[in-house]
Structure formats: C-alpha cells, structure tokens
Amino acid sequence: MKSLFLVLATSLFAFVTPAFAAPKQGDVIIRHVTVVDVEAAKTVAAQAVVLKGADIVAVGADAAIAKDWRAGRTVEGKGRYLIPGLWDMHVHFGGGPELIEENKALLPLYVANGITTIRDASGDLPEQVLAWRGEIAAGKLFGPRLLSSGAKIEGIAPVWKGTIEVGTESDVDAALDRLKNRDKVDFVKITDSTLKPELFLYALRQAKALGIRTSGHIPMALTTEQAVDAGISSIEHLDYAYNAGAKDEAAIAADFAAKRIDRAEANRRLDAGFDRDTAMAAYRRFAAKGVFVTPTLNGSRIIAYLDRDDHSKDRGVAYIGPKLRKTYDWRIERAAKADAAAIAARHKQIEDVATILPMLAEAGVPIIAGTDAGFLNSFNYPGFGLHDEIGLFVEKGLTPAQALASATRAGPAWFGWLDRYGAVRPGMVADLVLLSKNPLDDIAATRAIDTVVMRGRVLDRAALDKMLADARAKVVAWNAEAAKP
Numbered sequence: 001m002k003s004l005f006l007v008l009a010t011s012l013f014a015f016v017t018p019a020f021a022a023p024k025q026g027d028v029i030i031r032h033v034t035v036v037d038v039e040a041a042k043t044v045a046a047q048a049v050v051l052k053g054a055d056i057v058a059v060g061a062d063a064a065i066a067k068d069w070r071a072g073r074t075v076e077g078k079g080r081y082l083i084p085g086l087w088d089m090h091v092h093f094g095g096g097p098e099l100i101e102e103n104k105a106l107l108p109l110y111v112a113n114g115i116t117t118i119r120d121a122s123g124d125l126p127e128q129v130l131a132w133r134g135e136i137a138a139g140k141l142f143g144p145r146l147l148s149s150g151a152k153i154e155g156i157a158p159v160w161k162g163t164i165e166v167g168t169e170s171d172v173d174a175a176l177d178r179l180k181n182r183d184k185v186d187f188v189k190i191t192d193s194t195l196k197p198e199l200f201l202y203a204l205r206q207a208k209a210l211g212i213r214t215s216g217h218i219p220m221a222l223t224t225e226q227a228v229d230a231g232i233s234s235i236e237h238l239d240y241a242y243n244a245g246a247k248d249e250a251a252i253a254a255d256f257a258a259k260r261i262d263r264a265e266a267n268r269r270l271d272a273g274f275d276r277d278t279a280m281a282a283y284r285r286f287a288a289k290g291v292f293v294t295p296t297l298n299g300s301r302i303i304a305y306l307d308r309d310d311h312s313k314d315r316g317v318a319y320i321g322p323k324l325r326k327t328y329d330w331r332i333e334r335a336a337k338a339d340a341a342a343i344a345a346r347h348k349q350i351e352d353v354a355t356i357l358p359m360l361a362e363a364g365v366p367i368i369a370g371t372d373a374g375f376l377n378s379f380n381y382p383g384f385g386l387h388d389e390i391g392l393f394v395e396k397g398l399t400p401a402q403a404l405a406s407a408t409r410a411g412p413a414w415f416g417w418l419d420r421y422g423a424v425r426p427g428m429v430a431d432l433v434l435l436s437k438n439p440l441d442d443i444a445a446t447r448a449i450d451t452v453v454m455r456g457r458v459l460d461r462a463a464l465d466k467m468l469a470d471a472r473a474k475v476v477a478w479n480a481e482a483a484k485p
C-alpha cells in the first residue's frame with residue numbers, strides 16, 4: 001500500500017515537473033570530485049560542487065548537478081579530494097616599520113599553501129595589519145581573509161612592542177573600548193610579560209562581558225583554572241595547557257607570585273608535578289567551559305631543537321626577506337648560548353608537553369591549528385608551516401581527520417561561524433582546496449595542492465606556482481639590495 005502510494009506520488013511529481021527546466025547558472029563547477037566531509041571524517045565520491053560569486057550554491061551527485069547547472073568555468077576534480085579552505089589561527093606580522101613590505105609579501109604564501117583565513121595574534125604593526133584586513137576584505141590587496149586582535153594588552157613597559165600598556169582597571173576598560181569600538185578587532189590578545197595577574201583576570205572578565213573573545217598567555221602567578229573561570233576563550237601554546245596537569249599548580253603559582261621561586265624553578269616543578277588524572281580533569285573543565293587550545297607545537301619544536309637542526313637548506317628560507325630573516329637571530333643566538341643541561345631540559349620539555357595533545361582530544365577540547373609563523377619565530381615559515389603543524393598533530397596522536405578539523409573547522413567554530421565555513425556544503429563560503437591525495441589516509445596530502453579557491457576565485461596550480469615564484473623573486477631582489485656595500 002505504502003509502496004503503491006510512493007509510486008503514484010513519484011510519477012505525479014515527474015508529471016508536474018517540466019523535463020525541460022532551464023539549467024541554473026553558476027560561475028564555477030568542480031566535477032567528478034571526492035568531497036571530504038571533515039566533520040564526519042568520511043569521503044563522498046563522484047560529486048559536483050557549484051560556486052556562484054563567493055558562495056557554494058550546490059553540492060551533489062555529479063550527474064544530477066551537471067544536469068541542473070551550467071557554469072562559466074569547469075574544474076576537473078576526477079581523482080582529487082576537495083576540502084574546506086585551511087585556517088592558520090596563530091600568525092604574526094612585525095619587526096618594525098622598515099619591515100612592512102617584507103611582512104606584506106608573506107600574504108600570498110598563505111594562499112599558495114591553501115590557507116584562506118589567518119588569525120593575526122598581534123605583533124608590533126597593529127595599525128598596518130588592521131589596514132591590510134580592510135584592504136583584503138575590500139579586494140584591494142591580495143591575501144587570505146585576515147582576522148586580527150589589533151594591539152595586544154600588556155602591562156607597563158613589557159618586552160613586546162606595539163602593545164596597549166595597562167596598569168589599572170580603568171586602563172583595561174579604555175583598552176577594551178578602543179579595541180572594540182575604534183579598531184573593531186576580531187578578538188583580544190592578552191599576554192603576561194609585565195601584566196599584573198589580577199589585571200589579566202579583570203581583562204578576561206570585562207572582554208567576556210563585552211562579548212569579545214580572548215586569547216593569550218596565562219601569567220605564571222595564576223592557575224590555568226583561574227584563567228578558564230575568568231572566561232579565556234583560547235589558550236595559546238600547549239605548555240600553558242600542560243601546566244594545568246600539575247597536581248600542585250596552585251602552590252607553584254602562589255610561590256611564584258610571592259617571589260619565593262623563579263620562572264625556571266616554577267617550570268621544573270610544574271613538569272615534575274604533571275599527573276594524568278589531574279590533567280584530564282582540567283581538560284574536561286576546559287571542554288565544559290568552551291575553551292579551545294592552539295598548541296603551536298611545531299613552532300615550539302623548532303625552537304627547542306635549534307641547537308641540533310640545520311635550517312640552512314630549508315625550502316622556506318627562499319621566501320623570507322633579509323630583514324625578517326634577521327629577526328630570527330635572537331632566538332638562534334639565545335639557543336647557542338644555552339648550556340647542555342638547558343638544552344636537554346628544553347628537549348625533554350617539548351616531548352613531555354606534546355603528550356597532552358591526544359589527552360585534550362579525548363577530553364573534548366577543540367584543538368586549533370596555528371603556527372606562530374612570522375617575525376622572531378625562527379624557521380617557522382608562513383603558509384608552509386601549517387602543514388608541518390598538522391603533520392606533527394598526527395605524529396603526536398591525533399587522527400588525520402582530527403588534524404584536518406583543527407585546520408578547517410576549529411577556527412570557524414571558535415569564532416562561531418560554522419554556518420559559513422568549515423564544510424563543503426551549499427550556503428558556505430567558497431573557500432576550498434583541491435588535493436591530489438586523500439588527507440584522511442595521510443595528512444601529508446594537504447601539501448598536494450592542485451587548486452585553491454578563495455572567496456570563489458579559482459587559483460590553479462600554475463597560478464599558485466607563479467605566486468610562489470614571484471615571492472621568491474622579491475626575496476632575491478631584497479637580498480641583492482641588502483648585499484650591496
């Protein structure tokens with residue numbers, strides 16, 4: 001009875017639907033492609049994806065979509081895998097006003113590596129970066145979508161340049177007012193060089209009250225739990241999350257606050273006090289409070305092994321201008337001065353810290369891929385570095401699907417934008433990367449980029465290669481200029 005009804009209903013539907021309905025018009029159609037559903041960690045073969053303007057307007061079985069849609073440009077996706085555009089959620093621009101051009105030249109490197117959105121976690125050129133954000137959004141400057149914290153909030157006379165220095169609660173209020181209403185920042189970055197611990201917590205609470213997301217480094221005089229309870233939205237760098245696993249974190253924080261111990265001793269005790277059950281309980285609280293973690297693991301690994309690794313043959317060096325290259329020196333020199341015990345401690349620390357990555361995932365903490373690439377951070381190459389970061393995530397215990405989600409979905413999830421980003425579905429922004437291998441089999445496939453689509457604009461392999469060649473040529477010219485007597 002039911003099936004008869006279905007047959008009748010279906011034939012009735014066929015009868016009233018004109019067979020000669022005019023095809024719908026898109027701008028680009030990607031055909032015969034395997035779509036990677038990152039959220040479900042599965043692939044869907046033989047799909048077609050239609051783009052119109054900056055949006056995805058149709059996704060479905062290739063034959064059906066090809067019948068219903070026409071497009072000005074066809075991209076052949078046979079044997080290829082389509083993922084959402086990548087997000088690098090922790091980058092920097094800076095080094096001083098004379099480095100503006102070299103920093104600007106980094107923007108295409110992200111796109112050439114499939115990165116369609118970057119989150120600037122503050123440097124010493126905040127006004128410049130905010131200007132680029134506007135120019136990119138207006139289509140006047142080529143680069144990935146740029147989200148920025150603007151100037152970071154710090155204490156009085158910090159080691160960092162280009163910050164907003166705050167010494168009182170009213171300073172914090174003024175800083176947040178400026179960032180929210182004048183600079184219209186995408187989030188607030190708060191760091192701990194000289195910031196008073198109580199003002200760090202005050203800034204977190206006030207930002208939350210104003211509806212602004214916060215990210216930062218947690219002062220040693222506070223526990224991770226205090227920052228989590230005050231409403232921090234993302235913890236940058238895995239070592240701060242690692243500290244939450246120390247059984248006696250509160251006592252260590254109190255001793256450091258009272259100046260009974262120095263930073264090195266605090267770190268030694270935090271490492272010695274690490275306990276799996278304490279850590280898992282802390283990470284479940286992170287998850288319950290909606291706190292994300294951006295490990296920047298590869299950046300920490302590079303710094304930890306500066307004594308051992310030779311970077312002179314790195315492919316990325318060719319993309320770094322001479323003035324930016326010079327900013328690498330302070331970390332290199334500092335590493336060279338370290339004694340054997342300090343080097344061994346640094347190697348142990350990075351390996352210990354990395355063990356919490358699968359624990360965070362198990363506790364349900366969203367892990368965000370971010371590189372910390374930019375000035376100062378030696379041999380951490382803009383664009384290329386994100387593939388290193390997610391490769392390291394898999395090496396340290398995440399699945400390829402989890403690693404891929406950290407670079408495609410965690411960023412939009414953090415901003416509350418999963419309705420527009422992080423999936424290959426109608427209604428999403430047309431930010432896509434076409435890969436020649438399956439990233440769910442091997443995360444290294446994210447490097448095998450055939451085509452990048454950014455806000456609907458198609459950049460095929462030839463266009464990406466030209467962007468990279470242009471970037472290298474700029475560096476060659478700058479190097480020649482710098483070598484002149």
Ligand SMILES: [Zn+2]
Pocket residue numbers: 090092121372
């Ligand atoms: Zn950073």
